[in-house]
Amino acid sequence: MRITKYIIAALITSWGSSAFAQDAQWQLDTKPVAKIQPTMYGIFFEDINFAADGGIYAELVKNRSFEFDEPMMGWLEPNSDRHSMNEKSGIAKVIKEGDEPNNHFARIVVKDADGYKLINEGFRGMGIKEGAAYNLSLWAKATQSGISKINISLIDDKNNEIGNASITPDGKSWEVYKASITATATVPKAKMLVTFEGKGEIDLDMISLFPKDTWKGREMGLRKDLVQLLADLDPGFLRFPGGCIVEGRTLAKRYQWKKTVGHVADRKMIVNRWNTEFSHRPTPDYYQTFGVGFFEYFQLAEDMGAEPLPILSCGIACQFNTGELVPLEELDPYVDDALDLIEFANGDVSTTWGKVRSDMGHPEPFDLKYIGVGNEQWGPQYFERLKVFIKAIKSQYPDMIIVSGTGPFPEGEQFDYAEKELKKINAEIVDEHYYKDPQWFLENADRYDSYDRDSYKIFAGEYAAQSVAIASPENKNSWQCALSEAAYMTGLERNADVVYMTSYAPLFAHVDAWQWTPDLIWFDNVKSYGTPNYYVQKLFSTNSGTDLLSLTGNNEPVKGQDKLYASAVIDDKTGEVIIKMVNANASAKEITLAPKGKKFASKATQQLLKSDDMNAVNSLEAPKKVSPQSSEIKIKGGTLKMTLEPNAFYVLRAKLK
Numbered sequence: 230m231r232i233t234k235y236i237i238a239a240l241i242t243s244w245g246s247s248a249f250a251q252d253a254q255w256q257l258d259t260k261p262v263a264k265i266q267p268t269m270y271g272i273f274f275e276d277i278n279f280a281a282d283g284g285i286y287a288e289l290v291k292n293r294s295f296e297f298d299e300p301m302m303g304w305l306e307p308n309s310d311r312h313s314m315n316e317k318s319g320i321a322k323v324i325k326e327g328d329e330p331n332n333h334f335a336r337i338v339v340k341d342a343d344g345y346k347l348i349n350e351g352f353r354g355m356g357i358k359e360g361a362a363y364n365l366s367l368w369a370k371a372t373q374s375g376i377s378k379i380n381i382s383l384i385d386d387k388n389n390e391i392g393n394a395s396i397t398p399d400g401k402s403w404e405v406y407k408a409s410i411t412a413t414a415t416v417p418k419a420k421m422l423v424t425f426e427g428k429g430e431i432d433l434d435m436i437s438l439f440p441k442d443t444w445k446g447r448e449m450g451l452r453k454d455l456v457q458l459l460a461d462l463d464p465g466f467l468r469f470p471g472g473c474i475v476e477g478r479t480l481a482k483r484y485q486w487k488k489t490v491g492h493v494a495d496r497k498m499i500v501n502r503w504n505t506e507f508s509h510r511p512t513p514d515y516y517q518t519f520g521v522g523f524f525e526y527f528q529l530a531e532d533m534g535a536e537p538l539p540i541l542s543c544g545i546a547c548q549f550n551t552g553e554l555v556p557l558e559e560l561d562p563y564v565d566d567a568l569d570l571i572e573f574a575n576g577d578v579s580t581t582w583g584k585v586r587s588d589m590g591h592p593e594p595f596d597l598k599y600i601g602v603g604n605e606q607w608g609p610q611y612f613e614r615l616k617v618f619i620k621a622i623k624s625q626y627p628d629m630i631i632v633s634g635t636g637p638f639p640e641g642e643q644f645d646y647a648e649k650e651l652k653k654i655n656a657e658i659v660d661e662h663y664y665k666d667p668q669w670f671l672e673n674a675d676r677y678d679s680y681d682r683d684s685y686k687i688f689a690g691e692y693a694a695q696s697v698a699i700a701s702p703e704n705k706n707s708w709q710c711a712l713s714e715a716a717y718m719t720g721l722e723r724n725a726d727v728v729y730m731t732s733y734a735p736l737f738a739h740v741d742a743w744q745w746t747p748d749l750i751w752f753d754n755v756k757s758y759g760t761p762n763y764y765v766q767k768l769f770s771t772n773s774g775t776d777l778l779s780l781t782g783n784n785e786p787v788k789g790q791d792k793l794y795a796s797a798v799i800d801d802k803t804g805e806v807i808i809k810m811v812n813a814n815a816s817a818k819e820i821t822l823a824p825k826g827k828k829f830a831s832k833a834t835q836q837l838l839k840s841d842d843m844n845a846v847n848s849l850e851a852p853k854k855v856s857p858q859s860s861e862i863k864i865k866g867g868t869l870k871m872t873l874e875p876n877a878f879y880v881l882r883a884k885l886k
């Protein structure tokens with residue numbers, strides 16, 4: 230009796246699952262239905278989490294020009310007179326002179342050359358690699374003779390020297406001195422020690438150390454491994470400089486691109502808005518030197534073959550902070566910033582701003598096509614200001630495509646209001662943001678299926694699945710989050726007639742200095758790695774294809790029925806059909822995909838991204854724990870029949886015959 234009950238129960242269970250379950254039967258129409266925009270998959274860059282200073286900007290010296298609010302921040306003087314009453318060793322006094330942006334310098338008073346030491350701690354240390362060369366440069370003015378030499382050493386955590394150079398300062402006016410240091414050891418948290426020979430006073434400024442081996446070998450350039458990770462995404466666009474950083478906590482602290490171009494020493498540094506944003510992750514030493522400024526962003530976009538997409542302040546400071554507002558009648562300087570930026574990017578070298586670009590070494594235009602006005606603004610004040618920008622930009626540059634915003638949330642009152650206003654003004658491309666839990670991503674893969682086809686195009690400008698809660702410091706770049714994003718992205722791709730641009734956010738995070746998690750790429754001072762989310766982005770962006778195809782099951786898009794998701798494109802250069810499939814079930818699923826009136830060739834390539842552990846993450850120690858595995862698969866009889874493994878993301882490339 231009991232046994233019979235168990236047998237029946239077992240049979241019922243298997244009827245409900247694989248033994249008798251129907252395979253998912255999908256059809257592929259090989260006639261293109263829309264273009265995939267070359268801008269479809271791009272990059273969102275913001276200087277958050279030490280992404281620029283301390284990150285992609287390869288400068289190793291923190292507060293190199295003594296401009297921080299606490300002018301000696303980053304500098305240590307272990308034996309200085311600051312710490313003793315008998316004034317015997319020496320001291321660095323920071324002096325302010327003039328009104329120029331970089332108007333502080335350090336006057337070093339050396340009383341005992343054996344006693345005085347000046348140390349720079351770097352950005353959570355300096356990442357130094359054995360055998361690598363480092364370019365040192367500093368400005369010095371020897372107002373008094375007496376200091377015959379400046380010795381610069383790199384030291385490890387036990388104060389062992391791992392490289393050195395010296396400089397003989399002989400000028401009575403400011404002069405730039407350069408030297409090269411070759412490191413004898415790899416030390417992720419090294420420091421720079423500066424000592425002096427002789428006694429007297431010397432003024433120092435712009436004390437700088439860069440690896441020689443930067444991205445494209447540019448002097449004072451970008452950190453190579455980090456840019457390589459970006460270039461590997463083959464991005465369609467580069468959005469910069471953020472994010473909330475565009476808006477500033479106050480208007481005075483907004484991002485002003487004009488102060489970020491020209492010689493690095495003339496760029497006006499400001500405190501980074503993420504310095505104090507989260508009390509649970511304070512970063513008091515976070516400043517924006519603008520060593521990576523607008524010229525560098527344009528150049529980076531060009532290097533990667535990506536469209537530059539600058540976003541500018543619309544005259545409203547971050548509404549999560551002060552929401553400070555420029556009166557409409559005082560908006561002109563903000564609008565001029567936009568017009569001048571277009572001239573900076575595209576203007577002839579004879580124009581004011583075109584000349585600035587040319588003097589920086591780029592006479593050819595950057596071919597700017599898109600400009601964003603405002604970040605996460607909401608309410609009527611945004612639309613009043615947006616209209617002024619649109620009118621001014623379009624009257625001078627009718628072909629410039631303007632990216633507008635919908636505020637911070639993808640639904641709700643502010644969003645609905647924005648949608649109405651944006652339709653009224655015939656907005657062109659509209660930026661939507663979603664920081665949501667993984668379930669939301671799984672449930673909203675059909676978000677754009679019902680969007681108005683006669684209205685604006687979509688820029689999914691910031692999104693990331695949050696494993697705990699928005700901006701929680703406990704959020705992880707887990708496989709669960711990445712898989713939900715992959716599922717959602719099949720919906721973005723399926724709606725490529727409406728969705729023109731997409732980007733994950735934020736992009737970078739330093740493991741010792743982050744404010745916001747999750748992030749696409751993590752790094753310390755010497756290493757970096759892509760998260761599972763990075764590999765999802767990469768699989769989409771390097772398999773974007775050129776034209777969208779219609780992939781359906783029971784005449785419906787495959788948008789999460791039975792937790793299966795799929796989209797398909799064709800690459801008109803190679804003739805390959807590219808199919809993306811997500812199985813978000815904890816069990817394997819059988820699928821069949823038949824191309825209408827055609828057959829798949831017998832061989833296809835497969836990239837599989839999966840983990841049995843939904844909490845799996847990559848790390849500096851295991852950077853590729855969750856990363857794609859490539860293989861060749863066989864297709865019999867022209868119809869794809871396969872078993873999708875549990876919680877797995879597939880990208881297949883197959884030719885038709």
Ligand code: AHR
Binds near residue numbers: 691
């Ligand atoms: O990506 C981090 C922040 O999230 C961005 O700066 C902002 O636009 C959004 O709120």
